[in-house]
Amino acid sequence: MSQVIVIGSGVGSLASALRLRAKGHHVKVFEAGAEVGGKLGVHKSGGYRWDTGPSLFTMPHFVDELFQLFNENPRGHFNYQKQKVVCNYFWEDGTRFSSNASIEKFCSEAADTFGEPKEKIAKYLAKSALKYDLTASLFLEKSLHKLGTYTSAKAFKSVLQAGKLDISKNLNEVNEESFANPKLVQFFNRFATYNGSSPYKTPGIMSMIPTLEMQFGTFYPKGGMRTIVESLWKLGERNGIEFFFNEKATSIDYENNTICGVTTNKQGYSAEIVVSGIDAFYTYTSLLPKLKAPKKTLEQEKSSSAIIFYWGVKKAFPELDLHNIFFGANYKAEFDSIFETKTLPKDPTVYVNISSKADKDDAPEGSENWFVMINVPTNNGQNWGELVQKAKEAVLSKLSRNLGEDISKLIEKESVLDPVKIELNTSSHQGSLYGSASNNKFSAFLRHPNFSNQIKGLYFCGGSVHPGGGIPLCLKSGQIVADLIADA
Ligand SMILES: Cc1cc2nc3c(=O)[nH]c(=O)nc-3n(C[C@H](O)[C@H](O)[C@H](O)COP(=O)(O)OP(=O)(O)OC[C@H]3O[C@@H](n4cnc5c(N)ncnc54)[C@H](O)[C@@H]3O)c2cc1C
Incomplete structure (x- = not known):
């Protein structure tokens, strides 16, 4: 069995590491940050708890499968509930629609x-x-x-x-x-938007996405989204994966076009197999600077990014549910702003996630933990300080109009995430949420493959490579990598 090094501890890396460990390999995971999980972060303040990244959980059986690889019952470690209401939708003319989980x-x-x-x-x-x-x-x-x-x-x-x-x-x-x-x-x-694309550009095959929500359902993990990565990390530790936090990979090492290890900010480690779970752009530019990078692949248009306000709101809103959407009036103009002019949409669609609806412990009694997100372009050097301020005004005015209440007066805690911070925190190129966008019919084929065709023993997983971003697909990238290694 081989010595394997997995770089990063995002959900794709965790799936790769677990699957390779289950096949008997010796696996080390190096994470630059202090915590496991990459984009699935958590923030706590003043009695509130927020998941800072993903909020919509579909295909939970992809997580369960990882426990089953080690003959463990997932229910002993990771639990979730199916949502009866998928999402509440609001339009400015007063139309409201609650999307029911039953197709009928x-x-x-x-x-x-x-x-x-x-x-x-x-x-x-x-x-x-x-x-x-x-x-x-x-x-x-x-x-x-x-x-x-x-x-x-x-x-x-x-x-x-x-x-x-x-x-x-x-x-x-x-x-x-x-x-x-x-x-x-x-x-x-x-x-x-479930993979950060524009409906006016992404091919019609993407009309399959509602199936994920409607056929398979949407779920809420008990204890929050963060428990997905925490439970997988603990599963890895119980089963012999070695995790190294605050240890950043600084180069992927190879000789005669064959992997020989990884150097970190602390020391060098040898390995026959390296799986990079960080953004493919940074894998080439930071860890493999001498290798010829696949320029066309890395220059693919990126998915949208986001501005997110994490608000502690000192009031409960019964008309809101776990997931809520307040639609912008001109959807075409909104996506033109995101992908063409790369500016802030004038009337952005606002997504409000409130996990305290499912888990009362996430906010003080009578209050709610709002995760308020709008889709924005990736970072191309815009003045984000100014754009965040404008976004806040637009969002507050939309939510206050729709809910008939001045929301600004109810905010007692606030923190903000923008494309620059997303890139800084997780090395996601330009702060994209889902790697490359699926804005043309060839996008699926233009994503970086899960293996290197230049270096033997080098593999790729996570949101910037095939099959793409989002928790379910990142989990699948781990499976594809493990299968490729088994077949090599
Ligand atoms: C705000 C937001 C909302 C989202 N909403 C959803 C949603 O609702 N549903 C959904 O399914 N998906 C959602 N996504 C997308 C989803 O979060 C990502 O596709 C997925 O989490 C990416 O996982 P990953 O495996 O690519 O790793 P990442 O999460 O990108 O993690 C990469 C890790 O690698 C580490 N790293 C970077 N460089 C190095 C280095 N040199 N050495 C060691 N470690 C390194 C980083 O510190 C990080 O921990 C959202 C994303 C964001 C940001």
Whole structure:
């Protein structure tokens, strides 16, 4: 069995490390920061607790699988509950819609709210599920850069049905063809943001994303999102993975195009296999400066970034749920700002996550812990101090208008995250949330592969490489890496 070094302790790195350990390898994980988990951070102040990164948890069985690899019952260590209401939506004209987790109820209630035939909505969701079934095993579970992926029976089935995947239209076109009510179009367009893309550019195949939420459900981990990475870290420690915190990898070492180890800010370590779980851009620029970097891959358009306000709000709002969306009036203009002019949207869509709705301990009694996020461009040198101030004004005015209350008067705690801090904290190039955007039909193929074709023994996982960003896909990247190593 080999000596393996995994760089970073984000969710992709943890999945890779655990899967390789389960196969019997000796695994060391080096994390530059003091804490495990990368983007799945936590912040506490004045009796409030906030998860600082992801808030929407789908496909929890991908986490469970990692416990099962070691014959451990996940329920002894990591628990979650299925949400009955997926998300509450608000429009400025007073329209409100609560997205129900039951597909049957969702279709009836959406038909009533948006005046669309129920059958049309059900048909859209069935097509969404078909797209997922046809492509998931091909795009999410295997390397797209190995011939074997394309010679399976499943790949053949997908190719035969390619016409049903809506690859040549964008998501907005698919949704406008499907529905007459612009609000329902906007509702389904929002799923492009689940991987930081624009609905006006991402291919129509992305209409499969609602399946994750509606077929498989949305979940809340008991104790917060942070427990995902904390429980995986402890699972690793119980099973012999060595973790090194505050130890930053400074170079990936190789001889004769073959991995020989990693040097950190403390010392050198030898290894036959290195898995980089940090952003591919930084892997090349910081850790492999002499290697020819795959320029075209690294220059792919990045996914959106975000400004997030973590607010302690000294009042409870019964009309809000765990997830809440306050839509901007001009969605096209919003995405043009994010991806074309790279400025702050004038009327941004505001997402409010309140984990104290699910876990009372996250806020003092009678108060709520608001995670208030808007999508913004990646960092291209904009004046973020100014933009954060403008964003705060826009967000406060939108929330106060919609909720009929001056929210600014209720904020007793505040901290802020912006693209510069996201990059600083996690080395995510330009502060992108999900690595490369899926803003064209070739994006999936242009992501960095999970292996190096220059250095034997070098592999890649995490949100900046195949199959992409978001917790479920990062977990899948760990599986793909472990499978590639087993097959090597
Ligand atoms: C604000 C926000 C909201 C999000 N919302 C969601 C959501 O709701 N649902 C969802 O599924 N996803 C969401 N995402 C995306 C999701 O968080 C990421 O795709 C995923 O967590 C990325 O994991 P990763 O494995 O790429 O590692 P990362 O989380 O990027 O971690 C990389 C780690 O590597 C470490 N590191 C960097 N350089 C070095 C070095 N040289 N040596 C050692 N260690 C190093 C860093 O310190 C960091 O800990 C969100 C992301 C953000 C930022």
